[in-house]
Amino acid sequence: MTKVDSKKPLVVVMKGDTPQECLINGLDKLGGISKFIKKDDVVFLKTTLRLPFGFPNNSNIDLVDKIILECKKAEVKKIFIGAYSSLDFSTKSIDLILGLSSYFENKGVEFVNLDERYELVSNDIKIDENEYSNEKIKDLRNQIPELILNVDKIILINQINIHPLFMCDLSLLNLYSILPPKFQKINYTHNFKEIVQNNQYIKDLVLKIIDLYSIVKPTLVINDIFYALEKAGPFIYKDSKLKKNNILIVGNDALATDIITLKSLGFDIEKNPLILECKKQAVNPNNFDDIKCYGEDLDELDLNLIPCYSNLDQIRAQNITIHSGEYCSGCYHKAYELLNFIKTLLPKDLKYLKECSLLIGLNPPEPMNKKNILLFGECAKIATQNYDFHKVSKIKGFRKKKEIQVQNKAIFKIDGCPPSLKDSFCKIYDYFGKKNLPELNLIYKLLDSLDISKYNK
Amino acid sequence: MINEKFLNNWLKILNYNNKINESLEIDEITEKITIPFTPIDVNALLIYNFFKYLYPEIINDQQNVLDIIISNDKEKILDTILYETKEPGVPISYEKLNTNIIKSRKFSTENLEESFFNVQKRVLKKKELRISHIRIFKEEFIEILNKYLKKSDDLSFHEFFISLLEIIDKSIREKLFFISPKPNLLSFLEDFLQFFNNFHLSTIFELLFRNISKDNYVIIFYSRAFSFIVKLNIKSTKKVKNCIKIFNPRDLEIEFDKLDKHEILKKVNMKFKNNLIYLIEQGQILRILNELFEFEFPIQKEKLNLFLQKLLFQFRSFQSNWYRHPPPKMYRAFYRFLIRLLGFNYNLKKISHWAIPELLYKSDLIFGMNSKIVLILYNLNPEKDPEKKNNVVILLETENNAVTNIYYPSIDTLEEKNTKISIKTIRNELSTEYGYINIVIKIDKFLIDLIIQNFIFKFTKFQLFSKLKTIRAIKNEKYLSMYPEMPIYKFIKKSNSLKIFKTILPILIDKHEF
Numbered sequence: 001m002t003k004v005d006s007k008k009p010l011v012v013v014m015k016g017d018t019p020q021e022c023l024i025n026g027l028d029k030l031g032g033i034s035k036f037i038k039k040d041d042v043v044f045l046k047t048t049l050r051l052p053f054g055f056p057n058n059s060n061i062d063l064v065d066k067i068i069l070e071c072k073k074a075e076v077k078k079i080f081i082g083a084y085s086s087l088d089f090s091t092k093s094i095d096l097i098l099g100l101s102s103y104f105e106n107k108g109v110e111f112v113n114l115d116e117r118y119e120l121v122s123n124d125i126k127i128d129e130n131e132y133s134n135e136k137i138k139d140l141r142n143q144i145p146e147l148i149l150n151v152d153k154i155i156l157i158n159q160i161n162i163h164p165l166f167m168c169d170l171s172l173l174n175l176y177s178i179l180p181p182k183f184q185k186i187n188y189t190h191n192f193k194e195i196v197q198n199n200q201y202i203k204d205l206v207l208k209i210i211d212l213y214s215i216v217k218p219t220l221v222i223n224d225i226f227y228a229l230e231k232a233g234p235f236i237y238k239d240s241k242l243k244k245n246n247i248l249i250v251g252n253d254a255l256a257t258d259i260i261t262l263k264s265l266g267f268d269i270e271k272n273p274l275i276l277e278c279k280k281q282a283v284n285p286n287n288f289d290d291i292k293c294y295g296e297d298l299d300e301l302d303l304n305l306i307p308c309y310s311n312l313d314q315i316r317a318q319n320i321t322i323h324s325g326e327y328c329s330g331c332y333h334k335a336y337e338l339l340n341f342i343k344t345l346l347p348k349d350l351k352y353l354k355e356c357s358l359l360i361g362l363n364p365p366e367p368m369n370k371k372n373i374l375l376f377g378e379c380a381k382i383a384t385q386n387y388d389f390h391k392v393s394k395i396k397g398f399r400k401k402k403e404i405q406v407q408n409k410a411i412f413k414i415d416g417c418p419p420s421l422k423d424s425f426c427k428i429y430d431y432f433g434k435k436n437l438p439e440l441n442l443i444y445k446l447l448d449s450l451d452i453s454k455y456n457k
Numbered sequence: 458m459i460n461e462k463f464l465n466n467w468l469k470i471l472n473y474n475n476k477i478n479e480s481l482e483i484d485e486i487t488e489k490i491t492i493p494f495t496p497i498d499v500n501a502l503l504i505y506n507f508f509k510y511l512y513p514e515i516i517n518d519q520q521n522v523l524d525i526i527i528s529n530d531k532e533k534i535l536d537t538i539l540y541e542t543k544e545p546g547v548p549i550s551y552e553k554l555n556t557n558i559i560k561s562r563k564f565s566t567e568n569l570e571e572s573f574f575n576v577q578k579r580v581l582k583k584k585e586l587r588i589s590h591i592r593i594f595k596e597e598f599i600e601i602l603n604k605y606l607k608k609s610d611d612l613s614f615h616e617f618f619i620s621l622l623e624i625i626d627k628s629i630r631e632k633l634f635f636i637s638p639k640p641n642l643l644s645f646l647e648d649f650l651q652f653f654n655n656f657h658l659s660t661i662f663e664l665l666f667r668n669i670s671k672d673n674y675v676i677i678f679y680s681r682a683f684s685f686i687v688k689l690n691i692k693s694t695k696k697v698k699n700c701i702k703i704f705n706p707r708d709l710e711i712e713f714d715k716l717d718k719h720e721i722l723k724k725v726n727m728k729f730k731n732n733l734i735y736l737i738e739q740g741q742i743l744r745i746l747n748e749l750f751e752f753e754f755p756i757q758k759e760k761l762n763l764f765l766q767k768l769l770f771q772f773r774s775f776q777s778n779w780y781r782h783p784p785p786k787m788y789r790a791f792y793r794f795l796i797r798l799l800g801f802n803y804n805l806k807k808i809s810h811w812a813i814p815e816l817l818y819k820s821d822l823i824f825g826m827n828s829k830i831v832l833i834l835y836n837l838n839p840e841k842d843p844e845k846k847n848n849v850v851i852l853l854e855t856e857n858n859a860v861t862n863i864y865y866p867s868i869d870t871l872e873e874k875n876t877k878i879s880i881k882t883i884r885n886e887l888s889t890e891y892g893y894i895n896i897v898i899k900i901d902k903f904l905i906d907l908i909i910q911n912f913i914f915k916f917t918k919f920q921l922f923s924k925l926k927t928i929r930a931i932k933n934e935k936y937l938s939m940y941p942e943m944p945i946y947k948f949i950k951k952s953n954s955l956k957i958f959k960t961i962l963p964i965l966i967d968k969h970e971f
Contacts, residue, residue, distance in 0.1 A: 051822075053822045053823055053825060054821070054822070054823060054824045054825020054826070054827075054828050054895055055825035055826065055827050055828065056825065056826060056827075057822070057825065058825075060827075061892075061893035062892040062893050065892070065893065096941070096942075097941060097942075097943070097944060098895075098941055099881075099884070099896075099940060099941030102881060102885070103884070103885065103888065103893070106885040106888075227826075227827065227857075236821055236822055236825070236826060238818060242826045242827075242857045242858070244857070344818065344819075344822070345819070345822075347812060347815045348809065348812040348815070348964060352968065435963075438960075438963035438964045439964055441960065441963075442960055442961065442964060445948055445952070445960055446944040446945060446947075446948050447944075448948075449944065449947045449948040449950075449951045449952065450944055450947060
């Protein structure tokens with residue numbers, strides 16, 4: 001066991017044949033699990049639980065099992081495990097599909113149904129006024145489930161995949177999903193033009209993530225890049241490729257672990273909006289030299305993950321033409337998810353869509369085809385109000401034929417700034433109808449049969 | 458050494474091959490000879506054509522071959538036989554060579570490529586003949602073959618196929634024969650049997666044979682160069698000789714060259730009444746088989762996807778790549794129209810050959826790209842069928858979209874009454890040993906048979922009630938249960954059978970306008 005005692009954050013980059021082997025060796029380098037967990041501690045394992053699907057949408061359960069085993073060796077009092085999903089799935093519905101609670105129950109761990117059992121901290125809870133000087137942070141604290149705030153230690157097990165906004169799924173982003181989905185969302189109701197021009201969405205999201213990090217700090221962070229999705233992510237999409245890197249990154253500080261992870265994967269940390277903002281706000285560690293890094297030599301790793309498509313046109317969903325103007329990261333993120341999900345889940349429906357034009361952002365180019373125009377988001381709706389496609393010419397009359405201008409009905413608008421994925425699918429389904437969308441129809445029926453609405457508050 | 462009857466027959470074949478090669482009048486050849494390794498008698502010309510057209514496609518398309526028989530310990534060379542071929546694949550002469558032609562120290566089955574190169578050099582030097590490939594048989598292989606050949610005349614259709622597949626299975630697993638350069642077929646079978654360690658070729662045949670409808674079939678394997686007709690009477694328990702008959706079109710006095718495929722079917726139908734007659738393009742089958750033999754294990758899902766697309770395209774290519782007499786009713790526009798009025802679009806010419814394999818990608822979402830799936834093949838009625846009492850447990854481990862490992866764990870007896878709890882326990886138990894198990898699926902053999910019968914073999918028949926019966930069986934926990942329950946399973950369990958059929962059918966069949 002390497003004796004490590006330093007005020008600088010510690011991160012270990014460990015190579016091995018299995019993630020479990022990397023973890024054990026990594027913990028060993030950090031001084032063993034006892035450095036982080038004490039006897040009779042109550043521990044919360046925050047995993048990646050994005051969707052009710054398999055790995056690497058979610059954390060590697062075999063790795064989670066190993067952590068559980070280590071915690072038990074440290075004689076902890078109780079272990080909880082859980083997370084909120086990225087989309088609108090409740091923890092209960094994810095559990096129903098993946099059977100996690102019975103699995104973890106067998107291991108003596110409680111899978112927490114965050115939606116049902118644990119209520120949020122009520123507003124009248126006593127908050128140390130000195131601790132949270134900022135009103136915004138006080139509000140944010142109130143949104144975190146009580147259970148998470150009350151545990152002694154939080155261990156973050158983060159599955160790294162490529163991400164459209166932050167290069168890859170950082171642990172700080174993972175930590176953000178201790179907030180219920182409704183509080184994770186950022187929506188705007190006015191000043192759409194300014195939001196686009198200032199790229200306000202990502203700025204607000206980054207601030208919120210950093211604020212949350214100032215409230216909750218995990219004791220141990222595991223960034224699992226042993227396997228990672230590249231090219232398209234963070235969910236399994238049709239274009240996703242799973243890359244085996246044989247590396248696990250373990251650290252005692254989330255930001256430091258993220259910086260090392262980004263470096264290991266060949267990303268430029270100076271271009272990452274989250275790291276940049278942390279630097280601006282002087283969140284420690286302020287630079288790379290402030291981190292003590294053990295294990296593999298980062299310069300020799302050469303893991304370079306293929307990043308996500310930065311341009312929506314590159315996603316190439318059949319029969320959907322993208323007409324993009326100036327758009328913000330919010331619309332880009334949601335359109336990226338929508339197009340990738342359509343391409344992955346609805347390959348057959350795409351063939352039936354005929355020609356469809358998706359207009360996004362401010363001042364998008366006018367489509368040549370006036371049929372099936374999808375206005376994505378408030379900015380596209382406002383910016384295209386005076387476009388010609390709103391009117392189409394129609395010939396009327398039996399004897400004396402006359403050309404008149406009528407309202408184009410082949411337009412459908414997806415509201416919201418940014419629009420939600422759920423609304424987008426609903427609008428598409430309503431517009432094209434179930435006969436043209438047999439696969440989406442089946443997906444809706446599958447969701448109905450799961451009684452998801454019953455569990456989603 | 459090899460069975461005398463087999464050897465005599467083999468020499469006869471070579472003799473006829475030689476005669477045909479020397480351009481003797483083909484019509485003069487009327488004598489029947491036996492297809493090697495089978496008890497089936499056919500016209501000598503047919504065997505010549507098998508060698509000429511099929512051997513180069515499947516084994517080797519170059520000339521001259523050397524057979525080498527070695528001792529079981531691989532130390533001694535017992536026999537060497539040289540076959541000269543004027544046309545690739547068609548042997549015309551049989552010459553025993555002195556075993557000294559091969560230097561033992563330069564010959565090893567462990568290093569076949571180099572051994573082949575040395576043997577080729579030696580034969581070229583001594584006989585001035587360049588061999589294209591060598592076939593090496595262990596003494597044990599000859600013994601097994603002899604045993605089989607002794608009884609092969611008395612076997613039924615079913616027994617014959619099982620015995621033949623068992624020999625192939627054993628010979629490949631125990632490395633009783635080798636071919637160098639190795640043909641794709643052999644590589645595929647070796648990899649397949651190694652990968653599916655506990656599976657036997659005969660098991661797959663059993664599964665298909667059990668479910669195929671026991672009609673009389675006539676299958677025309679058509680190609681411009683060489684067509685042949687196989688008559689199958691698989692219902693019969695008689696000897697193979699009576700169950701399978703293979704004809705040259707000339708034997709039936711039908712000139713295929715002058716007829717289109719519909720006329721061929723009609724003419725063949727006049728010869729074999731009360732039979733289902735299929736005409737299949739030989740080229741298409743060979744293309745599909747060659748694609749299959751090129752698979753590498755573990756099979757990547759992308760390759761499997763492409764292969765399935767091609768396979769399904771063959772199914773939908775009725776009256777272009779395959780024909781049937783009488784044509785299935787489902788292909789008649791009026792019949793289809795009536796079914797469409799009932800709300801079902803069951804147009805088999807529009808099978809979604811490109812969308813169905815895409816469902817494989819969706820399984821990645823549910824199970825993930827790395828997963829462990831346990832399948833319990835369960836027989837619920839062992840009293841009815843005491844031979845099939847055993848339950849088979851298979852654990853499939855996938856990594857990066859490919860099945861990388863198959864395990865056969867043992868489990869305690871399944872509780873019939875409380876299957877749900879029982880498979881939940883099995884999941885937890887197996888997870889301790891093998892790591893996180895994504896899902897445990899218990900499926901009864903009865904349901905597998907029902908699905909194969911109603912959705913694969915009877916795919917040309919609409920038969921709504923038998924299809925609904927299969928869906929009802931899927932809903933019954935006695936026949937199918939899983940933990941955790943997949944969304945599609947929950948949907949099937951909760952919905953009305955007709956609604957399920959109507960929801961899923963538009964994904965399997967492309968839209969079609971009358």
